Amino acid sequence: QVYREFGDNEFLSGDGFGRLLTENLCEFPLTSSICEEILYLVSGPDSNQLIPARLGVYVANLLAGTSARNIAHYSQMVHSQLTASFDRGLQENLRWYGQSSPPVYNINNVYCDTYLYYSDYDWTATARDVEQFLIPSLPWTSVKSTRNLQKFNHMDFLWGTRAREEIYDPIANIINADLIASDQIYLKH
Numbered sequence: 001q002v003y004r005e006f007g008d009n010e011f012l013s014g015d016g017f018g019r020l021l022t023e024n025l026c027e028f029p030l031t032s033s034i035c036e037e038i039l040y041l042v043s044g045p046d047s048n049q050l051i052p053a054r055l056g057v058y059v060a061n062l063l064a065g066t067s068a069r070n071i072a073h074y075s076q077m078v079h080s081q082l083t084a085s086f087d088r089g090l091q092e093n094l095r096w097y098g099q100s101s102p103p104v105y106n107i108n109n110v111y112c113d114t115y116l117y118y119s120d121y122d123w124t125a126t127a128r129d130v131e132q133f134l135i136p137s138l139p140w141t142s143v144k145s146t147r148n149l150q151k152f153n154h155m156d157f158l159w160g161t162r163a164r165e166e167i168y169d170p171i172a173n174i175i176n177a178d179l180i181a182s183d184q185i186y187l188k189h
Helices: 002-006 017-026 032-043 052-062 068-080 090-097 127-137 163-188
Strands: 114-119 143-149
Touching: 017 032, 017 052, 032 052, 114 127, 114 163, 127 143, 143 163
Parallel strands: 114 143
Antiparallel strands: none
C-alpha cells in the first residue's frame, strides 16, 4: 500500500516528518520523552545506552527517509519470510526476472568470513531471525563468530554507549589481524 501511494518517491524525507519532530518535540524537556518513545517503538526497548541530550540527533537520523520501494520490499520479505528480490507483480516479474515470482537470494552461497552481532532487544533484526533463519542458512564454514549482545536495541548498534567496546573494537581487531596475516603471506612470496 505504501509503495502504491508513494511510488518510487522518498518516504519520510529529511525535510518532512523527522525534521518536524526534532524541531518541535525533541528539543524541549517537556516533550523529549515523546521522542524517546518514537525511537523505542522502532528500535526496541530502552537499554539505557542512548545519551538523552542527543535524542534530537537520533530521531532526525532515524527518520531521515528512504524510498517507498525499500519499505515495500522489507514488508514483502517479512510477510513471505523469504529473502528475495522485490516482487513487482506477475507481469513485471516475468519481464524483470523471467519468472512469475521474484528470485530468492541463496544465502548458502555466502562464502566469506561472517561475524554476527545481534540482540534479543533488537526488534528490527530479531535474535529469533538470526538464530533460526540466518545462521542455519549460511555455510557453517563461513560463520566465524556469533555474539548475542545483552540489552542492545537496534539503534544501540549505531549509537549505544557500549557499541565501541562490544562491536566496533572487536571488528577492528578482526580486520587488523586479517591484514597482518595477509601481509605475512604477501611478504613470504
